[in-house]
Amino acid sequence: MTLTVNAVEIENLTKTFISIRRRAIVIPVEKKRVEALKGISLDIPHGKVFGLLGPNGAGKTTLVKCLATLVLPTSGTARINGYDILQESTHARASMGVCQGNERSIYWKLSARENMIFFAKLYRMPHNEAKERADELLGRMELLEKADEKAEKLSHGMRMKIVFARALIHDPPVLLFDEPTQGLDPTFATDLRKYIREKLSDKTILLTTHYMHEADLLCDKIALINEGEIKSFDTPKALKKAVRDYDSLHIRVEGKPDIETIKKMDSVMSAAISSKDGHAEIVATSHDGYELAHRLLNHLHELPGVRVEHFEVKEPTLDDVFLQLTGRRIED
Amino acid sequence: MTIADTISEETPRAGSLYLDSFKPRLMDWTAARVFAAKNLRIAMRYPANFIIWGVMPLLWLAPYMLMMTALGGPGTSTSFTEISGFDNFVKFAIIGWFVFQYVEASIWSVGNSFRHEQFSGTLEPLFVTPVPRISILIGAALSDTVQTSISAIVLLTTASFLFGVSYALTAIAPIIVLLLMMILALYGFGFMVAGMILVFKDPSVLTQFVGTALFTVSPVNYPLQALPIQARYVAYLVPSTIAIIIIRELAITGVFEIGQFLSAAAGLGTTILFFWLVGIASFRYAERWTKNRGSMGGF
Numbered sequence: 001m002t003l004t005v006n007a008v009e010i011e012n013l014t015k016t017f018i019s020i021r022r023r024a025i026v027i028p029v030e031k032k033r034v035e036a037l038k039g040i041s042l043d044i045p046h047g048k049v050f051g052l053l054g055p056n057g058a059g060k061t062t063l064v065k066c067l068a069t070l071v072l073p074t075s076g077t078a079r080i081n082g083y084d085i086l087q088e089s090t091h092a093r094a095s096m097g098v099c100q101g102n103e104r105s106i107y108w109k110l111s112a113r114e115n116m117i118f119f120a121k122l123y124r125m126p127h128n129e130a131k132e133r134a135d136e137l138l139g140r141m142e143l144l145e146k147a148d149e150k151a152e153k154l155s156h157g158m159r160m161k162i163v164f165a166r167a168l169i170h171d172p173p174v175l176l177f178d179e180p181t182q183g184l185d186p187t188f189a190t191d192l193r194k195y196i197r198e199k200l201s202d203k204t205i206l207l208t209t210h211y212m213h214e215a216d217l218l219c220d221k222i223a224l225i226n227e228g229e230i231k232s233f234d235t236p237k238a239l240k241k242a243v244r245d246y247d248s249l250h251i252r253v254e255g256k257p258d259i260e261t262i263k264k265m266d267s268v269m270s271a272a273i274s275s276k277d278g279h280a281e282i283v284a285t286s287h288d289g290y291e292l293a294h295r296l297l298n299h300l301h302e303l304p305g306v307r308v309e310h311f312e313v314k315e316p317t318l319d320d321v322f323l324q325l326t327g328r329r330i331e332d
Numbered sequence: 333m334t335i336a337d338t339i340s341e342e343t344p345r346a347g348s349l350y351l352d353s354f355k356p357r358l359m360d361w362t363a364a365r366v367f368a369a370k371n372l373r374i375a376m377r378y379p380a381n382f383i384i385w386g387v388m389p390l391l392w393l394a395p396y397m398l399m400m401t402a403l404g405g406p407g408t409s410t411s412f413t414e415i416s417g418f419d420n421f422v423k424f425a426i427i428g429w430f431v432f433q434y435v436e437a438s439i440w441s442v443g444n445s446f447r448h449e450q451f452s453g454t455l456e457p458l459f460v461t462p463v464p465r466i467s468i469l470i471g472a473a474l475s476d477t478v479q480t481s482i483s484a485i486v487l488l489t490t491a492s493f494l495f496g497v498s499y500a501l502t503a504i505a506p507i508i509v510l511l512l513m514m515i516l517a518l519y520g521f522g523f524m525v526a527g528m529i530l531v532f533k534d535p536s537v538l539t540q541f542v543g544t545a546l547f548t549v550s551p552v553n554y555p556l557q558a559l560p561i562q563a564r565y566v567a568y569l570v571p572s573t574i575a576i577i578i579i580r581e582l583a584i585t586g587v588f589e590i591g592q593f594l595s596a597a598a599g600l601g602t603t604i605l606f607f608w609l610v611g612i613a614s615f616r617y618a619e620r621w622t623k624n625r626g627s628m629g630g631f
Contacts, residue, residue, distance in 0.1 A: 007346065015626075017625065017626060019625075036626075046346055062626065065626065068456075068460045069459075069460065069623075070456055070459060070460065070623065070626075070628050070629070071623055071624075071626040071628070072620065072623040072624050081346055081351075090356035090462045090464075091354065091356065091462070093460055093461060093462040094350070094351060094354045094462040095346070095351060096460075098457070098460045100456065100457075102453055104452060104453030104454075105453045105454055105456065105457045106454065106457075107370070107374060107452065107454060108452065109373075109374045109377045109378075110370070110373065110374065114370075114373070118366060118370050119457070119461065121362065121363070121366040122363055122366065122367075122458075122461040122462075122463050123350065123461060123462070124350070124354075124360075124362070124363075125350075150377075166457070170350055171348060171350070173346030173348070173351070174346075204346075
């Protein structure tokens with residue numbers, strides 16, 4: 001009997017990491033608990049692309065690793081294609097392809113084709129079928145000409161394409177993509193996004209990213225995740241609609257102004273600062289960005305050691321939604 | 333209203349030819365063979381491995397041979413013959429080294445393979461495939477046994493030629509059976525080491541200690557009777573001891589005694605059972621421990 005299920009079902013999934021610092025190897029002196037996931041529940045219907053958007057350390061990778069059966073959840077459960085990840089983990093693994101944004105996850109001493117065939121055979125594919133499938137996918141990734149070159153001789157982008165293609169080798173109905181375009185040059189990243197959008201429309205995809213435009217472009221629905229909790233979820237359009245009435249003010253300065261003072265200014269809805277090499281970027285949201293810009297620029301002008309380099313009032317993005325909800329920027 | 337309530341749109345479970353016919357297996361021999369072939373292919377792409385297979389074992393053995401010859405004269409010593417019952421210590425030691433090649437490799441091969449997968453970042457991708465762990469463990473062990481066979485046969489042939497010794501081939505079949513049983517028993521120990529690699533990542537101090545201790549108590553270069561009596565009991569706990577002794581006797585004398593063979597085979601059979609049960613249980617525990625801490629891919 002065929003069960004009726006969503007492609008991915010997650011029920012109240014929690015994960016707490018406990019690290020114990022020991023003295024003289026055995027004597028515990030400090031116990032540290034990190035709640036990486038705090039009761040995540042969500043269902044993803046077949047054929048949808050679901051995005052998890054959040055900053056580093058938000059819990060995205062932990063969630064993917066739990067679904068991929070690489071990490072055991074503390075409580076709760078999940079099903080992939082109807083198979084419980086704890087009780088029916090082998091079936092669950094057969095139903096999914098996993099791509100983690102790590103070019104080192106293939107064998108560098110093997111060629112692109114050999115890598116693909118090796119993993120195809122682990123999914124019980126006979127040799128000829130494995131070779132055909134490998135060539136088909138390498139062709140789609142425009143890597144057929146390089147198929148016999150050892151991975152160590154290929155570029156970073158090409159190796160990432162092999163990692164990506166490997167996730168598709170057994171044509172699984174569910175795909176888990178963890179930061180698939182991280183560190184890729186823009187051309188390769190654009191190619192992969194195009195491929196996901198155009199060629200994988202029949203797959204159910206859980207995509208984690210901290211690139212807002214990627215989530216915006218690819219996902220049917222997006223969950224904004226921070227500190228192990230889903231703060232909001234909806235279509236990209238609906239999420240942005242929530243902050244449609246706001247403007248997003250971006251100011252780049254030399255020096256580092258006090259963000260707490262800015263947060264307390266009239267009409268500031270939310271504000272965050274990120275600094276690097278003596279420069280800082282302030283992002284603030286307000287009902288009237290131009291009015292706030294006027295007052296904020298005056299305020300910054302008066303601060304010693306601070307010099308405004310650039311300012312811009314922008315349409316709200318998913319980052320502004322995130323900032324509004326968490327007080328934190330996604331790219332932090 | 334929960335997130336699940338809002339976006340849930342139930343549809344039938346997705347299927348395919350592969351998924352519809354998929355049944356979990358306790359052991360996937362094809363996967364083990366594919367994994368072993370992959371390891372061998374990679375090993376052959378490191379040219380330095382040919383030196384390890386062909387030359388290194390001989391370089392380890394040579395100093396012992398030279399010292400023995402310097403102390404006892406060419407080939408024999410009265411004291412050695414009295415203790416061991418053999419009249420040629422060069423012949424005695426070379427076959428011991430031949431068997432010990434397998435002992436050492438069988439213990440570390442699986443762990444080393446997992447360590448390599450950890451370093452190369454391929455352990456997690458392997459563990460998300462639906463392949464039973466035991467298949468990966470056995471695949472890793474098989475590939476190393478093939479490499480060790482090349483190395484051990486080169487050692488035996490070269491050393492026999494260099495030191496002018498030869499062995500009886502009349503009892504080759506029982507030798508192979510006992511050797512295989514010993515290798516199988518040590519695979520079980522190797523699974524335990526692989527579990528330790530998952531947990532500790534680099535347990536080099538512990539493994540070095542175990543390796544050295546094993547070499548010390550194994551009658552590779554000396555007859556077991558040369559060990560102090562207490563150490564002799566320890567030596568009998570090591571599954572390779574009985575195999576080294578019997579294989580050596582069969583290779584040197586060429587005389588096959590069914591009673592002696594069966595008792596050695598029974599001892600090794602018990603050891604296989606014990607080490608496999610303990611090895612697989614330890615590896616499973618280690619995998620669970622690692623998954624609980626989320627440290628599978630770490631190194």
